Structures are given as structure tokens and as C-alpha cells.
Amino acid sequence: MNSVQSRKRKLxxxxxxxxxxxxKYGVKPGECSYxxxxxxxxxxxxxxxxxxxxxxxxYSDEHRCSYDYKTENMIRLEKENxxxxxxxxxxx
Numbered sequence: 001m002n003s004v005q006s007r008k009r010k011l012x013x014x015x016x017x018x019x020x021x022x023x024k025y026g027v028k029p030g031e032c033s034y035x036x037x038x039x040x041x042x043x044x045x046x047x048x049x050x051x052x053x054x055x056x057x058x059y060s061d062e063h064r065c066s067y068d069y070k071t072e073n074m075i076r077l078e079k080e081n082x083x084x085x086x087x088x089x090x091x092x
Contacts, residue, residue, distance in 0.1 A: 032056075034063040
């Protein structure tokens with residue numbers, strides 16, 4: 001086999017991508033991941049857990065989100081607000 005042929009990536013059709021999404025999330029791409037309601041383009045809400053929800057389940061506490069917001073915010077606060085250590089006062 002030629003080295004150029006071995007490096008080529010396989011292109012996936014739209015049907016393959018949809019099947020992979022169904023397998024990965026257990027739901028069709030045009031449906032709410034929580035209640036399986038059919039969604040239009042204007043009524044879809046994405047989440048940081050990489051799933052799509054309807055207006056009723058768009059908030060993280062409504063759909064039992066697996067994304068860890070608390071840890072993300074703690075890391076962000078540590079980066080934005082460094083710890084300030086005062087210099088010691090010497091007895092002169």
C-alpha cells in the first residue's frame with residue numbers, strides 16, 4: 001500500500017454522522033436529549049455537556065448536566081485572582 005493512500009482520511013456521509021450521534025447520545029439530532037421532543041432550529045439550546053435540549057430542559061439543573069461547572073469556575077478564579085503574599089517586615 002502506498003504511504004499517501006494510508007494517510008488519507010475516510011470521509012463520512014451525513015447518514016454515518018447521524019448514526020454516530022444516535023449511538024453516542026441515544027437520541028436523534030433533531031430531538032431534545034432529555035425528553036425526545038422534536039426541535040426546530042430556532043428552539044434548540046446547546047449545553048457544555050455537548051447535547052441539545054428544548055427550552056424546558058436548557059438549564060443544567062433541569063437535565064442533570066454532567067459538566068462540572070464548579071471546578072471550571074474555581075480554576076478560572078484562581079487564574080484571574082492570584083494569591084497576594086505580603087512581604088515580611090524586618091526589625092531594623
